[in-house]
Amino acid sequence: MLKAMIGTVSLAAMLLATTAVVQAHTVIKIVHEETNPTEVALWKRIAADYEKLHPDVTVTYQYLENEAYKAKLPTMLQSSDRPDIIWSWGGGVMRAQIDAGYLRPLGAAAQAVVPNMIPADAAAYKVDGKYYGLPILHSEVCFFYNKELFAKAGVDANQIKTWSEFLAAVKKIKAAGITPITVGAGEKWPMHFYWAYLAMREGGARVIDEARAGKDGGFVAPAFVEAGQRLQELAALHPFQPGYVGTLALQAAGQFGDGRAAMQLMGNWLLNTQAGNAANGKGLPDSNIGIFGFPVVAGAPGKATDELGGVNGWLVTKTAPAAADDFLAFFFQPKYQQQAAVEGDYIPALAGTSAFIKDPIIRQIAISLEHATALQIFFDQALGPSVGRVVNDVSVAVAAGQMGAKAGAEAVQQAWEDEQ
Amino acid sequence: MGLVQQAARRDHGALVTALVFVPPAILLFTIFVILPLGQAAWFSLFKWNGLGWPHDFIGLRNYLRLWQSGSFRTAFGNNLLIILFSIVVQLPLGLGMALLLARRAWGAVAFRLIFFLPYVLADVAAGLIFRFVFDGNYGPVSSLIQAMGGSPLFMLASPSLAFTAIIIVVVWKYFGFHMMLYIAGLQGIDRQLYEAAEIDGANALQRFRSITLPQLAPMLKLSVFFSVIGALQLFDMVIPLTGGGPFEKTNTMVTFMYSFGITRMRVGYGSAVGVVLFLVCVIFALFYRRILMRDE
Numbered sequence: 216m217l218k219a220m221i222g223t224v225s226l227a228a229m230l231l232a233t234t235a236v237v238q239a240h241t242v243i244k245i246v247h248e249e250t251n252p253t254e255v256a257l258w259k260r261i262a263a264d265y266e267k268l269h270p271d272v273t274v275t276y277q278y279l280e281n282e283a284y285k286a287k288l289p290t291m292l293q294s295s296d297r298p299d300i301i302w303s304w305g306g307g308v309m310r311a312q313i314d315a316g317y318l319r320p321l322g323a324a325a326q327a328v329v330p331n332m333i334p335a336d337a338a339a340y341k342v343d344g345k346y347y348g349l350p351i352l353h354s355e356v357c358f359f360y361n362k363e364l365f366a367k368a369g370v371d372a373n374q375i376k377t378w379s380e381f382l383a384a385v386k387k388i389k390a391a392g393i394t395p396i397t398v399g400a401g402e403k404w405p406m407h408f409y410w411a412y413l414a415m416r417e418g419g420a421r422v423i424d425e426a427r428a429g430k431d432g433g434f435v436a437p438a439f440v441e442a443g444q445r446l447q448e449l450a451a452l453h454p455f456q457p458g459y460v461g462t463l464a465l466q467a468a469g470q471f472g473d474g475r476a477a478m479q480l481m482g483n484w485l486l487n488t489q490a491g492n493a494a495n496g497k498g499l500p501d502s503n504i505g506i507f508g509f510p511v512v513a514g515a516p517g518k519a520t521d522e523l524g525g526v527n528g529w530l531v532t533k534t535a536p537a538a539a540d541d542f543l544a545f546f547f548q549p550k551y552q553q554q555a556a557v558e559g560d561y562i563p564a565l566a567g568t569s570a571f572i573k574d575p576i577i578r579q580i581a582i583s584l585e586h587a588t589a590l591q592i593f594f595d596q597a598l599g600p601s602v603g604r605v606v607n608d609v610s611v612a613v614a615a616g617q618m619g620a621k622a623g624a625e626a627v628q629q630a631w632e633d634e635q
Numbered sequence: 636m637g638l639v640q641q642a643a644r645r646d647h648g649a650l651v652t653a654l655v656f657v658p659p660a661i662l663l664f665t666i667f668v669i670l671p672l673g674q675a676a677w678f679s680l681f682k683w684n685g686l687g688w689p690h691d692f693i694g695l696r697n698y699l700r701l702w703q704s705g706s707f708r709t710a711f712g713n714n715l716l717i718i719l720f721s722i723v724v725q726l727p728l729g730l731g732m733a734l735l736l737a738r739r740a741w742g743a744v745a746f747r748l749i750f751f752l753p754y755v756l757a758d759v760a761a762g763l764i765f766r767f768v769f770d771g772n773y774g775p776v777s778s779l780i781q782a783m784g785g786s787p788l789f790m791l792a793s794p795s796l797a798f799t800a801i802i803i804v805v806v807w808k809y810f811g812f813h814m815m816l817y818i819a820g821l822q823g824i825d826r827q828l829y830e831a832a833e834i835d836g837a838n839a840l841q842r843f844r845s846i847t848l849p850q851l852a853p854m855l856k857l858s859v860f861f862s863v864i865g866a867l868q869l870f871d872m873v874i875p876l877t878g879g880g881p882f883e884k885t886n887t888m889v890t891f892m893y894s895f896g897i898t899r900m901r902v903g904y905g906s907a908v909g910v911v912l913f914l915v916c917v918i919f920a921l922f923y924r925r926i927l928m929r930d931e
Contacts, residue, residue, distance in 0.1 A: 286898050289685040311900065315686030401792075401878065458771040458789025460881045461797070600684075601899040608883070617882050633700075 239271065241538045245529070246277045246291065247302035248284040251487045254560035257551065265545050272538050282402075285600070292317040292532065299535035300543070303348060303528055305339045306592050307599025312530070313342055319533045320345040322540030328547045335590060336564035339526040348530035349543055350564035352555075355524035355584050356408050356593075359471065359485050360478040362503050364393050368477065372507045376519070378416070378445060381510045385454045388477045395454040397476035399464030400614070403607035404595055408480050408523065409449070410610040410623075411594040412509040413442035416517030420589030423597060426631075434628035435621070443613045443620025445512065450614045460615055465492045472498030480509070482524065483562065483580045506576060508583065522587040525596065526564065598631070605630035672913065679907035684900040697907035706895070707908070710886035713798065714867055717805060717887070721862040725806045729813030729858070734847075736814070737821040747818065750811040758808070758871030765804045766791065766876050794884035797877045801885055804872055809865065813858050820854035821847070856927055863923075867916055888912050 249255055255276070262274035277298065279287060284302070291298060292312065303309050312318050321329070329337050329346055336350035360372055368391035370384045388395040399405040414422050418438025426434045456462065456476055465488055471479045472493030479485060490498035511519050529546075531539055552563040556571040562581045563569070569581040584590065595603030609626050612618035618626070679697050681689035701707050732750055736743045753761065771777045771789030780788050790796040828846050837845065848855075870889035873879065879886040879894050886894065888908060896905015 282898070286893075289900060293686065308900075311684055311686060315684070317686060457787060458792035461771075461789060461792035461877070599900075601901055604899050612882055615882070 241272045241536050243272060243274045243300065243536070243539050243542055244277065244298040245274065245300040245302075246279060246284070246288075246298040248279055248281045249302070250278075250491075251484070251560055252491075253558050254555065257555055257558065257560060258546075261546050261551050262542075265542055268545075269538070269541075272542070274542060297532055297534055299532055299539045300529045301532060303340075303530045304593065304596040305348075305526055305528065306596035307603065308596065309340070309347065309530060310342060311599060313347060317533055318347050318530050319535065320347055321349070321531060321543075322537055324537070325349060325531070325540035325543040328544050331547065331549075331566055332564050333566050336526045336528075339592065340528050340530070348528045349547060350526045350528040352528075352561035353524060353526045353564050353584055353590070354482045354484060354562065355522050355580050355587075355590075356412070356480060356482050357506050357508050357522075357580065357583075358478050358480050359489075360505050360507065361471070361474055361476070361499060362505050364388070364474065364477040365505070367391060368393055370477075372505055375507055375510055378510045378512045382448060382452065385449070385452050389452065389454060394456045394476040395452075395478065397456045397462075397467045397470045397479050398459055399462050399467035400455070400459045400611050401461045401466075402464045403604075403611050404593070405464050405467065405481065406614055407593075407595055407607045407610040409446050410442050410606065410613065411591070412480075412523050413445045413512070414439050414594075415521050415523060415591060416509070416512045417441045417445070417515045419516040420518070420521035420591060423591065423594065432628070434631055435624045439624040439627065440621050441512075441515075443609075443623045446610070446614050447616070447620060450616065455614075460611065464488075468492045469494065469498075474499060483577060486559070486574070486576060501574065501576060504576060506579060518588055520583075520586060520588040522584060522590050523593065524584070524590055525593050526590075527561075528564070599634065601634055602627065602630045675906040675909045675913075678903050679910050681903040682901070683903040685897070685902035686900075689903060691903075693903070697904045698911075700904065701907055701911065704895075706883045706886060707888075707891055709884060710888050710891040713885065714869070714887050716798070717802065717866040717869060718863050720802045721805065721809070721866050722859060724802075725810045725862065726813055726855070726858055728806065729810045730817050730851075732810070732814045733817035733821055734843075737818045747815070750814055752811065753808045754812040756808065759875055761804055761808050762872040762875035765800065769800050769876075791877055792881055794881045797880045797885045801873060801876060804876065805866075805869070808872070809862070813862070816854050816858050817851060820851045824850045856923075860923060863919060864916065867912065867919075888915075 249258075255278070258276060262276065265274060266272060285308075288301065292301075292315075297317075309318075320326075326346060328349060332350055333353070336353050337346065340346055340348040340350055358372075358375075365372055365388070368388040370387050372384075375381050375384050385395045418425070418436065422436075422438050425431070426436055426439070430436060431438075456467070456470060459467075462470075467479065468481070468485055468488035469492030470476055471485070472489035473495075479489075486501075486504070489504075490496070493499075508519055509523070511517055529543060531543070547565055549565060549568065552565040552568045553571045555561055555563050556568045557573055559572070559574040559577055562572065562577060562584065569578070569585065572578040572581055591597070594606050597603070598606060605627055609618060609623035613620055613623045678689055680692060680694055682691040682693045682697075683689035732746075736747050736750075756764075768774050769776055769790040771787045771792065776790065777787045780786075788796075790800050824847065828850070829842060832842050832846055868889060869887045870893065873885065873887055873890045874893070877885045879890050883891075883894070889912065892905045892908040892912070896902060896908060
């Protein structure tokens with residue numbers, strides 16, 4: 216009797232085991248650093264829809280905070296815990312990952328989506344003729360201002376076209392007793408937007424490529440030194456909020472959302488972060504926020520339509536299954552990216568979706584991006600993790616008067632030479 | 636059986652015990668301590684971004700760069716300052732509290748618990764809590780100063796004050812631990828020594844200097860040892876509090892290693908910092924042991 220029972224149970228277990236083997240389960244692991252709740256909810260919905268159509272596949276998302284993500288990713292890529300799809304800013308870090316062999320080019324399913332992308336965005340993920348990832352969004356850095364505070368100070372944002380006009384506006388706002396600018400210099404990268412834009416205005420949009428090629432001494436070229444000097448001119452007006460050197464980026468966003476400062480130079484995600492981090496949880500209403508582009512420096516080659524921004528996308532790691540490419544093709548279907556545009560999550564890189572953007576400010580930014588004469592990736596991403604962080608350090612040090620403009624440029628050049 | 640043969644058999648038993656228990660310990664120690672140490676020393680000779688395996692041999696250039704780095708000198712100096720303040724502020728404070736609370740006075744046990752509680756908190760939690768406390772816009776410290784008529788104080792944005800903030804948090808967190816060590820030590824002192832001294836006419840200060848301190852000497856040495864090793868390893872508290880501080884002025888060696896090695900993907904350079912830290916700890920441990928051994 217007992218023997219018969221044991222025999223039956225073992226047979227059942229074996230049969231179950233074989234069926235489990237036949238129904239091989241694929242898990243797609245995606246790691247990212249996005250905090251916007253509607254955006255993450257949309258992504259989860261895409262995953263759920265995909266799982267319904269493909270019952271043998273599970274898609275999991277893992278969230279890591281921005282700095283933690285950047286620090287942990289190299290370790291994750293080399294462990295047995297390797298994710299299949301990773302969030303990326305492109306640029307030098309992506310190149311390092313490709314050189315080390317941790318990424319693979321897109322499979323056929325994902326490759327088929329590439330022609331549907333805006334060409335400039337897709338090109339950001341093309342290395343040596345192969346596409347290693349697909350762009351999700353493109354973003355731009357510009358000045359966001361509080362319309363009420365500007366009116367109170369008597370400043371017209373539409374009149375700010377040149378650097379001297381900008382400085383005059385800052386003076387006027389400060390004289391009205393309002394904090395002109397809030398910046399999260401504690402994390403350093405928000406301050407590098409100023410230095411980067413000033414370098415692009417002083418030296419033209421291709422200033423980084425030229426420095427990489429060694430023109431005019433590389434990163435000690437006049438454009439970079441002058442960028443530091445312009446930044447010091449701004450800092451001399453004491454435009455930033457008190458204690459700005461210790462403020463974190465999201466804190467600064469919250470301060471803007473609380474209406475405690477007139478402007479912030481930030482990427483378009485500020486519209487979401489200023490709402491989420493404001494004291495009342497809602498931030499400034501859209502009707503009270505305006506934008507204007509970074510001013511030009513009179514007499515310098517940089518154009519007002521040269522933009523600093525980012526193209527964020529998904530990269531595929533070397534051990535990702537074919538299902539990962541299939542999922543990416545599913546992810547980038549127009550209906551989902553249009554939904555992202557409607558919700559105001561981001562500006563999709565998929566061509567033709569910007570027409571669906573409802574939010575007027577984001578639409579303005581999307582149009583400005585479409586007309587951009589150049590889109591430079593954030594310096595701290597384009598130059599790779601080591602030189603990039605030196606750029607961030609230098610930006611804050613120069614602004615705070617801890618380092619001279621020339622010394623700052625030399626520090627970046629030194630870091631660049633160390634990397635070669 | 637002769638005594639010699641019995642002794643031999645006992646030794647044989649001891650040898651077998653050793654052969655069974657020591658190899659696993661050596662194996663674990665080798666795998667988790669010696670091997671990573673050796674690997675770190677090896678990696679420090681390369682320029683390596685942490686992906687794949689190092690292939691760009693640069694010899695001792697990482698160490699040269701470390702020597703030339705002003706930020707590393709600041710970080711090293713900060714470690715020494717934290718050690719100094721730990722010994723000069725934290726230990727006397729712990730000792731004072733211990734003297735007050737060693738007796739079974741009313742409320743002594745409650746206060747012991749209150750002072751020990753910060754030690755139980757994770758370093759990261761302490762860092763985050765005090766980041767709020769020292770916040771210039773919303774924190775209690777700044778609000779108190781404003782209530783007294785001053786302007787908001789942004790401690791964490793000022794290079795000098797940010798370091799003071801770290802010292803405050805370190806002292807707050809660890810003095811309770813040292814206090815408990817001393818209480819244990821004080822409770823182990825023989826009462827008769829005090830009685831004898833009182834009979835001989837010694838006053839409180841003389842009793843403290845001649846009986847308490849010498850009797851507490853082992854505890855004091857242990858306390859200093861913990862302080863120094865803890866100060867050398869300080870990382871978890873600094874990152875949430877200042878992140879290395881304004882302009883890299885509040886780095887410790889470990890936060891320097893994290894910022895300049897790991898996050899910048901220069902793992903060879905970071906490994907060099909690790910090797911330097913290891914050498915500092917080893918030198919201190921040997922030096923300290925020599926002092927300790929000399930007394931005993």
